[in-house]
Amino acid sequence: MSKYYLNYLDELESEAIFILREAWGQFENPVILFSGGKDSIVLTHLAKKAFYPSKIPFTLVHVDTGHNFPETIQFRDDLIGNLGVNSIVGSVQKSIDQGRAVEEKGKNSTRNALQIVTLLDLIEDNKIDCAIGGARRDEEKVRAKERFFSHRDDFGQWDPKNQRPELWNIFNGRHFEGEHFRIFPISNWTEIDVWNYIKRENIEIPSLYFSHKRKVVFRNNSWIPFSEYINLEASEEVISKQIRFRTLGDITITGGIESEANTVTKIIKEISAMRFTERGNRADDKRSVTAMEDRKRQGYF
Amino acid sequence: MKIENNQLLRFITSGNVDDGKSTLIGRLLYDSKSIFEDQLQNVKKISERKGNTEIDLTLFTDGLRDEWEQGITIDVAYQYFTTPKRKFIIADTPGHVQYTRNMFTGASTANLAIILIDVINGVTEQTKRHSFIASLLQIPNAIVCINKMDLVNFSEDVYNSIVEEFKEFAEMLSMKDVRFIPMSALAGDNVVEKSSRMEWYKGEPLLHTLETIPIESNINEEDVRFPVQTILRPQSEICQEKRRYIGRLGSGVLREGDEITVLPSGLTSKVKTLYNLDKKAQEVFAPMSISITLEDNIDISRGDMVVKSSNTPNVSQDIEVMLCWLHNNPAKPRAKYFIKHTTNEQKAIIKEIVYKIDIESLEKNYQSEGLHMNDICKVKLKTTKPLIVDLYKKNKVTGSIILIDEATNETVAAGMIV
Ligand SMILES: Nc1nc2c(ncn2[C@@H]2O[C@H](COP(=O)(O)OP(=O)(O)O)[C@@H](O)[C@H]2O)c(=O)[nH]1
Numbered sequence: 001m002s003k004y005y006l007n008y009l010d011e012l013e014s015e016a017i018f019i020l021r022e023a024w025g026q027f028e029n030p031v032i033l034f035s036g037g038k039d040s041i042v043l044t045h046l047a048k049k050a051f052y053p054s055k056i057p058f059t060l061v062h063v064d065t066g067h068n069f070p071e072t073i074q075f076r077d078d079l080i081g082n083l084g085v086n087s088i089v090g091s092v093q094k095s096i097d098q099g100r101a102v103e104e105k106g107k108n109s110t111r112n113a114l115q116i117v118t119l120l121d122l123i124e125d126n127k128i129d130c131a132i133g134g135a136r137r138d139e140e141k142v143r144a145k146e147r148f149f150s151h152r153d154d155f156g157q158w159d160p161k162n163q164r165p166e167l168w169n170i171f172n173g174r175h176f177e178g179e180h181f182r183i184f185p186i187s188n189w190t191e192i193d194v195w196n197y198i199k200r201e202n203i204e205i206p207s208l209y210f211s212h213k214r215k216v217v218f219r220n221n222s223w224i225p226f227s228e229y230i231n232l233e234a235s236e237e238v239i240s241k242q243i244r245f246r247t248l249g250d251i252t253i254t255g256g257i258e259s260e261a262n263t264v265t266k267i268i269k270e271i272s273a274m275r276f277t278e279r280g281n282r283a284d285d286k287r288s289v290t291a292m293e294d295r296k297r298q299g300y301f
Numbered sequence: 302m303k304i305e306n307n308q309l310l311r312f313i314t315s316g317n318v319d320d321g322k323s324t325l326i327g328r329l330l331y332d333s334k335s336i337f338e339d340q341l342q343n344v345k346k347i348s349e350r351k352g353n354t355e356i357d358l359t360l361f362t363d364g365l366r367d368e369w370e371q372g373i374t375i376d377v378a379y380q381y382f383t384t385p386k387r388k389f390i391i392a393d394t395p396g397h398v399q400y401t402r403n404m405f406t407g408a409s410t411a412n413l414a415i416i417l418i419d420v421i422n423g424v425t426e427q428t429k430r431h432s433f434i435a436s437l438l439q440i441p442n443a444i445v446c447i448n449k450m451d452l453v454n455f456s457e458d459v460y461n462s463i464v465e466e467f468k469e470f471a472e473m474l475s476m477k478d479v480r481f482i483p484m485s486a487l488a489g490d491n492v493v494e495k496s497s498r499m500e501w502y503k504g505e506p507l508l509h510t511l512e513t514i515p516i517e518s519n520i521n522e523e524d525v526r527f528p529v530q531t532i533l534r535p536q537s538e539i540c541q542e543k544r545r546y547i548g549r550l551g552s553g554v555l556r557e558g559d560e561i562t563v564l565p566s567g568l569t570s571k572v573k574t575l576y577n578l579d580k581k582a583q584e585v586f587a588p589m590s591i592s593i594t595l596e597d598n599i600d601i602s603r604g605d606m607v608v609k610s611s612n613t614p615n616v617s618q619d620i621e622v623m624l625c626w627l628h629n630n631p632a633k634p635r636a637k638y639f640i641k642h643t644t645n646e647q648k649a650i651i652k653e654i655v656y657k658i659d660i661e662s663l664e665k666n667y668q669s670e671g672l673h674m675n676d677i678c679k680v681k682l683k684t685t686k687p688l689i690v691d692l693y694k695k696n697k698v699t700g701s702i703i704l705i706d707e708a709t710n711e712t713v714a715a716g717m718i719v
Contacts, residue, residue, distance in 0.1 A: 004586040005308065006588065008387075008388045010589075011588065014549060014588055014589055014590040017590040021531055021547060021549075025531045049578045051533060053533075053579075138380075144379050145379075164712045165406040165627050165712055166406055166712075167405060167409040167715045168410065168697060168698070169549075170643075172641065172703065172711075176710065187379070188390055190388075192383065
């Protein structure tokens with residue numbers, strides 16, 4: 001065999017960077033959707049490498065639900081400061097106050113779907129024509145059909161049945177005024193690829209991913225963090241547990257898992273033996289089997 | 302799981318509707334323990350709702366709601382799994398005639414094609430179409446899986462006759478490495494485990510074959526082709542250096558000091574420094590994403606190509622391509638299209654349709670008019686500015702193009718330079 005070949009992680013990295021550079025080459029005003037989770041942190045790291053030694057040319061956009069882990073916000077602000085990049089924060093609370101979005105009610109209420117309004121308003125107000133996200137095709141069945149360059153009409157909507165075919169590495173980002181693209185450079189990565197890459201590149205991630213002691217409530221088969229936003233039922237008991245999070249989202253719906261893993265190496269070992277997908281602990285995806293598709297069609301991440 | 306030094310194998314699955322593609326992929330994922338507990342619960346829930354007692358393996362791949370309801374696969378879906386030997390990406394492509402475009406999409410990046418045949422139906426028009434597309438796109442390896450062997454009592458004779466029929470047809474195609482496996486995707490015979498009901502089959506089951514088959518790269522190692530994506534002008538205090546040209550090396554191996562030519566301008570220079578992303582390197586190779594600086598300050602923009610001066614591609618405004626029409630709207634006579642080739646974009650017209658290929662007989666029809674969805678035609682294109690091209694069979698990166706409709710911005714065709 002030839003000595004000129006890349007291992008799978010290098011190949012995934014090179015592919016993702018090619019796509020980030022295409023986003024820069026093809027669009028007027030591309031931004032990175034930064035959630036504060038590991039996937040968008042990896043995406044930001046890739047963007048840094050893609051344009052090294054220049055600064056990341058993309059603005060980082062964060063949609064703040066108001067129901068955050070304080071650690072996520074701190075991490076976000078530190079990262080933006082260190083990278084010296086521009087940032088825009090959209091506020092779901094503001095969308096609610098302005099009557100653009102309506103708060104859900106009840107025990108399992110979340111601000112997850114409400115983010116769509118804030119995100120689409122932000123895209124329109126800032127004339128963003130390309131929003132780069134860290135979604136992966138292995139996360140969810142509907143995402144498995146998403147393109148690298150995914151077209152959104154001028155209502156921000158996705159039409160999964162009418163997607164542009166993508167051939168070789170030629171990406172068609174042509175669009176009309178008011179339309180935008182969602183671009184997913186790490187589409188082909190799996191959860192374990194992301195962790196292996198975090199380890200290899202020594203990427204800093206929020207402490208929430210590592211085992212820590214936290215006050216939690218057992219709900220919908222996972223450990224939901226106790227916070228000021230949670231609506232407790234009389235039967236629910238707040239206890240202290242050694243947990244960590246596999247994904248990070250709204251504090252009201254992101255379930256932790258019991259874990260002692262306090263290093264990236266231990267996390268990789270733990271995930272390799274895991275029998276549940278990472279989104280299995282996200283209440284937003286448990287609502288119905290087509291929950292993700294419904295949100296995505298409307299303009300969700 | 303340690304697969305640190307291992308490679309990625311991208312493969313497509315193709316076959317007729319109901320040949321068992323979804324079942325096969327479900328089986329591969331399930332038996333290789335790539336299905337998680339909550340996915341399984343989800344699928345069990347839906348299976349029950351639909352009145353099935355056994356879990357429906359096809360539900361692991363059929364993603365969109367409409368599809369479940371119609372029971373068909375409507376688009377390309379990507380699946381991922383990893384074994385201790387390799388990482389795999391599956392492009393699951395549909396069997397319907399009208400979705401040939403998706404097979405093209407999936408096939409364009411694949412190193413291997415699985416062609417599924419239903420043992421009851423044998424080689425059909427769709428089998429031929431899919432095999433032809435696989436060979437046209439030059440997928441290096443093919444595995445023909447003859448499925449539903451349980452329905453013919455695992456008969457060696459029936460299997461052999463289909464293998465013969467396929468081989469006879471495939472003689473007309475340029476397929477390099479073709480292997481055959483008899484299987485039952487539903488029951489799991491020869492998918493992950495070797496079947497005990499087909500002792501006459503001496504080969505390995507599918508997964509083992511996928512894990513060990515040498516990955517033939519789609520990449521050309523000889524000819525240096527570097528399509529420039531964008532230009533950096535680093536202005537930090539630490540590095541007051543020259544402009545950097547960044548992009549993904551399409552093919553070849555580039556070294557420090559190499560004499561280069563920039564096309565289409567024809568200006569020449571030498572490679573000063575090379576970077577594999579943020580690391581300085583003596584040599585870089587495809588498909589690395591790289592950046593380079595040159596000895597001289599010359600004018601280069603996105604869409605230009607840097608090549609080694611000793612080995613240059615063709616520069617031309619007239620190209621012949623094997624085109625597959627992907628869109629519902631047929632080609633408009635003498636209409637202009639945007640043409641995308643590597644990072645270059647300009648306009649083109651379809652000057653002439655030379656012939657259309659009859660997918661069944663593989664004969665050329667010189668009387669053909671118009672280009673319709675799923676047509677595969679040899680055409681002559683004229684572009685407004687020169688393209689820097691190689692033949693597709695020599696170089697997939699510089700030998701491929703897409704056409705985009707000016708009015709809708711949709712991708713309407715894909716082509717290979719011949
Ligand atoms: N008897 C038998 N039936 C099979 C086998 N593989 C698939 N099937 C059935 O064939 C039908 C079509 O399979 P499916 O996987 O949906 O085909 P697709 O349209 O190619 O994805 C389903 O009813 C399967 O249960 C097999 O090996 N033996």
